[in-house]
Amino acid sequence: MICKRNQPVAELKPVPAVRTEPRPVGKASGRVTVPPAFFDPLPDDVVDGFEGVLEPDRPVVRPARVAEARAAYRARPSRRAKR
Numbered sequence: 001m002i003c004k005r006n007q008p009v010a011e012l013k014p015v016p017a018v019r020t021e022p023r024p025v026g027k028a029s030g031r032v033t034v035p036p037a038f039f040d041p042l043p044d045d046v047v048d049g050f051e052g053v054l055e056p057d058r059p060v061v062r063p064a065r066v067a068e069a070r071a072a073y074r075a076r077p078s079r080r081a082k083r
Contacts, residue, residue, distance in 0.1 A: 002010040 001008050
């Protein structure tokens with residue numbers, strides 16, 4: 001125990017042993033099913049959305065600009081007293 005003003009603040013414990021054999025694979029076998037439709041191609045409008053193709057009847061949406069002002073980086077006057 002590590003204490004501060006007679007109150008415990010931390011406890012030291014040994015680190016568990018490092019795994020020596022590889023992790024088992026396939027423990028979820030039979031629990032998860034993937035339907036065959038998962039492997040079907042996506043519709044054209046979904047693919048166009050990923051590729052950034054614009055539709056002619058939709059307006060162009062511009063990304064929002066950040067509302068913060070730009071940082072003004074300029075030399076600050078020295079704080080030293082001039083002698």
